[in-house]
Amino acid sequence: AVVSTQSTGAKGIIDQFSTFLIDCDGVLWTSEKAVKGARRALDALIKAEKRVILVTNNCGRTVSSIQTMMDEILGIPDIPKRDVITSGVATAIYLKNRMKIEQEKVYLIAQDAFSKTLDDYGISHFGLGPQPFRNTVEWGEFEVDPSVKYVVVSLDPDFNHSKLTEAYLYITENNAEYIVPDVDMFYSCKRGDGTRKIPGTHSVQAGLSAMVEKAPTPIGKPSRFIFDMIQEEYGPLDGGRTLMIGDSYETDMKFGFNCGIATALVLSGNAKKEDVEGFERQPDFVMDDISGILD
């Protein structure tokens, strides 16, 4: 059901747009289970030959695992690779096509899926996995490899003082570019019938961001980089007929506002109904779940 709308058009939402940018967690699925209405909505979009592009900040999944989830959870077996954009993919494209990376090294603080994504794009990197503590003597002797020109910081279960220090040294001593694929404050995981809120990528970046003076390069939502990148890589989109559908005001809705496109907030994930009236700016549509676009 559509809870509220800024639109005065008589047409159904699905008819007003040709391109749908859709967030995944909390919109299509939560912890690998389909969200109510998601299958119906996607079937309708495909039947109506709409362009569907998944845009997720979650770089804990590879594109192929998302394609598999679309197939197994939602019955959509053939979403093309180029229509699945994770912040990992966007980072890889940034490094390869924007920065034209060649010999420069990338120090990577991330999960395994991110490293696989960089591998897919032929970008070599190091730093993945656990890193033991180094004491002050070891840090005094640590040689900073001058060819490390990029530091990519995303969610990493192994992130610790040692990785923080190493990242800090590349940024301050090499003037390496500090890249943040996503800055999500929290993630949700399922807990019983509800969700449990846990610290997200921002918690990994907080100490480093406080210590370095330069602002990091943002890649994921709410930065408009992904919107611009999709068009540079795959051709222009009609901004006036593009709708962003997501469950988070801070990432998805602000992304839509930054790109100048229409926005639809679903209440099946992060955002709750009682949050809506407090938003600085109202999304174009607010709905219980993604099937609201069929109304």
Add this chain to the structure above:
Amino acid sequence: MNSLLDRYDVFLFDCDGVLWTGLEPIVGAKKLLQVLLAREDKTVILVTNNSTKTRALLNDHVKKVLGFSMPDERCLYSSGVACAMYMRHQLKEGEKIFLMGSNGFSSVLKECGVEAVGHGVHEPMDLHSFSTFQPDPTVKFVVGGFDPQLTHTKMTKAFIYVREFGAEYICTNQDLVCPLSSSRLLPGTGAVLAGLTAALGHTGKVIGKPSPIFFDIVAREHGITDKSRVLMVGDNLLTDIQFAANSGIDSAVVYTGVTKPKDVTESAVKPTYCLNSVAELL
């Protein structure tokens, strides 16, 4: 400057940048402490935010650098010791704390009779494994100090204890950096705990400098009642001098550590005295 030795009876000293730099003593520090320790009417107390050492190990360091040990271990305080003392009377039988800290801090807690869970390395957990994470219901405090093993996984457990289960969150200190050398800084406790701070929206109750809680704990153990006779000597405006201001005692900044004269000019918090080094107290 002899009047300073006459004007105060209790001398609180920060350590690094004040009495020594790493393993090098500051010139005159040894002599000053020996003079003060020889006088029965004067008390010397070391107060450091470094929570990684027990009192005994701190004293070993004093001996290594200055050539003698402090005669009374109760005159050595780390922010870790302060945290342990803060909690010890608030915990009932069977109640525990969740610790993010060093081995030294863990030992300090044990010595104080505070039982900790969660210390050390945690098996990395992906986000969805947290669906089934069940905390220990006897945990009443979450305690943050300098933790070389603090990973996102461990920090998430701490977050759940505080946010979902109402554990009280306290920390040793929030120093963002600690200087390794004149050209290299290392992340300090504040940087290590920054992720939890961001997620919770607050730092937790800071027990170490600049919190006056640290002073109250020292004052209680040593029966200090006349604050006007206490002088704090330190090299860091944000921790040492702010600590003195917050505690209602006088302070002296020394220029042998992180602070230089122009920093004092630009600072909102001002020390009572400015000294080139502790040697000037003599």
